[in-house]
Amino acid sequence: MSTITVRNVTHVFPGGVLAVSDATIEIRAGEFVSIVGPSGCGKTTVLNLVAGLVDLQQGKIDVAGKPPRAGRGDVAYMLARDCLFPWRTALANVMLGGEYRGVPKSDREARARLFLNKVGLSGFEHSYPKALSHGMRQRVALARTFSLHSPVLLMDEPFGALDAQTKLQLEDVLLDLWTAEQRTVAFITHDLNEAVTLSDRVIVMSARPGRILADIPIDLPRPRSVRALQKDARYHEIYAEVWSWLEQSLLQAHMI
Amino acid sequence: MKRQGIIIGVLQVVTLVAFFMLWEWAAVARAVDPIFIGQPTRIFDFLYESIFVTGSLFKDTAWTLGETAVAFVLGSATGIAFGLLFVVWPPVERFFNPLFAGLNALPRIALAPLFLLWFGLGAPSKIALGFSLTFFIVLSSTVAGARSVDPDWLILSRMLGASRAAMFWKVTLVSAVPTIFSGLRLGLIYALLGVIGGEIIAGRHGLGQQLTYLAGTFNTNGVFAVLFFLSILGVTLTWVMGGIENYLLRWR
Numbered sequence: 001m002s003t004i005t006v007r008n009v010t011h012v013f014p015g016g017v018l019a020v021s022d023a024t025i026e027i028r029a030g031e032f033v034s035i036v037g038p039s040g041c042g043k044t045t046v047l048n049l050v051a052g053l054v055d056l057q058q059g060k061i062d063v064a065g066k067p068p069r070a071g072r073g074d075v076a077y078m079l080a081r082d083c084l085f086p087w088r089t090a091l092a093n094v095m096l097g098g099e100y101r102g103v104p105k106s107d108r109e110a111r112a113r114l115f116l117n118k119v120g121l122s123g124f125e126h127s128y129p130k131a132l133s134h135g136m137r138q139r140v141a142l143a144r145t146f147s148l149h150s151p152v153l154l155m156d157e158p159f160g161a162l163d164a165q166t167k168l169q170l171e172d173v174l175l176d177l178w179t180a181e182q183r184t185v186a187f188i189t190h191d192l193n194e195a196v197t198l199s200d201r202v203i204v205m206s207a208r209p210g211r212i213l214a215d216i217p218i219d220l221p222r223p224r225s226v227r228a229l230q231k232d233a234r235y236h237e238i239y240a241e242v243w244s245w246l247e248q249s250l251l252q253a254h255m256i
Numbered sequence: 257m258k259r260q261g262i263i264i265g266v267l268q269v270v271t272l273v274a275f276f277m278l279w280e281w282a283a284v285a286r287a288v289d290p291i292f293i294g295q296p297t298r299i300f301d302f303l304y305e306s307i308f309v310t311g312s313l314f315k316d317t318a319w320t321l322g323e324t325a326v327a328f329v330l331g332s333a334t335g336i337a338f339g340l341l342f343v344v345w346p347p348v349e350r351f352f353n354p355l356f357a358g359l360n361a362l363p364r365i366a367l368a369p370l371f372l373l374w375f376g377l378g379a380p381s382k383i384a385l386g387f388s389l390t391f392f393i394v395l396s397s398t399v400a401g402a403r404s405v406d407p408d409w410l411i412l413s414r415m416l417g418a419s420r421a422a423m424f425w426k427v428t429l430v431s432a433v434p435t436i437f438s439g440l441r442l443g444l445i446y447a448l449l450g451v452i453g454g455e456i457i458a459g460r461h462g463l464g465q466q467l468t469y470l471a472g473t474f475n476t477n478g479v480f481a482v483l484f485f486l487s488i489l490g491v492t493l494t495w496v497m498g499g500i501e502n503y504l505l506r507w508r
């Protein structure tokens with residue numbers, strides 16, 4: 001059974017711009033699925049519809065058997081920016097979700113410390129964001145997302161603003177966390193390497209209006225290592241396949 | 257950089273000493289009549305006497321500071337409360353906006369005679385004048401601060417399950433604090449300005465009233481002494497506010 005079902009969803013922006021056209025996506029429990037596509041193709045709109053941040057106009061969406069609603073306890077959301085509150089320490093930032101959800105202080109603190117440790121930031125619990133690098137801040141954001149008990153994670157280009165080297169490190173951290181926790185992940189990215197490295201499947205969307213062009217299974221064995229995959233022939237084959245679909249979409253839209 | 261700092265410091269002291277020496281000379285040599293410019297050594301004598309011998313300056317300072325504190329606390333609290341109300345319920349802002357715009361456009365000192373009529377010669381009329389200045393400054397900084405909250409913080413909070421009240425108290429309000437503090441720092445100086453202005457126009461106590469009395473008796477040295485003291489007081493108040501701000505906003 002799918003944890004996330006997006007069926008025949010069409011979305012029109014105010015002003016009449018057709019953003020998403022008849023999109024259907026199924027994500028099974030514990031699956032890591034990336035959605036890629038040209039800039040402005042409606043990837044984030046689909047994610048925001050699933051998150052309940054944007055009202056559904058046409059079609060049907062189910063998240064764990066229920067219609068989407070922002071603020072559900074079983075769904076966590078991660079934005080491209082780390083969105084850390086500068087007035088809170090790293091620990092207090094990770095504890096934020098638990099605080100909003102009424103988790104007892106001792107529980108949420110223990111969990112926050114555990115996940116800060118998992119993302120390699122033990123010792124930085126009492127640092128304010130201004131004292132952390134971009135990569136460290138995004139690690140805190142990862143810890144904040146994973147420290148919640150939410151089985152569904154929606155991630156909107158979480159490493160999009162990082163430099164290449166930091167991004168590779170963070171992808172490894174995410175792979176480790178996901179392998180240990182096996183959450184259901186919908187991951188938006190424009191980076192094909194990232195999509196192939198992390199995912200069980202990659203969904204390619206067309207240029208606007210966003211339609212689903214391809215659903216490509218990534219049959220690379222797990223656990224994966226970002227660096228080891230760079231030398232894997234199968235990885236490059238899959239990358240070429242995903243790229244050919246994306247290239248087709250870009251050509252159709254006269255973007256290349 | 258450090259060397260540059262030392263040079264600037266030395267130059268500042270030298271300029272200040274030269275200025276006072278020139279001033280002293282102009283007064284002693286009667287290049288300018290001391291009735292207009294006073295005399296630095298006499299100004300210092302006046303300050304010394306009214307601080308360490310009679311203590312009269314302290315009494316007036318206590319009045320002025322007390323009135324300033326009340327005007328500042330009331331003006332800031334009301335300004336913040338109205339500012340937050342405006343952000344939470346924009347129709348309230350639309351209702352009050354024309355009234356507040358009109359009141360804020362008034363030269364506040366022009367209200368002093370009315371405040372004297374309503375509240376008498378004592379402290380309340382000075383507090384009202386200080387309040388009328390502080391209120392609008394803190395109000396506009398609160399509205400500006402609360403409106404400039406990062407929308408991504410609100411999206412994140414919403415997704416994390418925050419209630420509307422939690423988003424307001426834990427995100428909107430906290431993120432507005434630095435801007436509110438800029439308003440508070442300015443509001444404190446304007447509260448002092450309003451109170452002194454009120455005391456100058458009519459009063460029984462305070463540094464403003466003391467200034468009027470000294471000027472009226474042609475005691476120029478006394479006037480300059482009180483002005484120096486006021487300047488030091490203003491700088492100290494700003495410095496204390498800056499210290500509180502730096503401590504509370506140490507995360508910046």
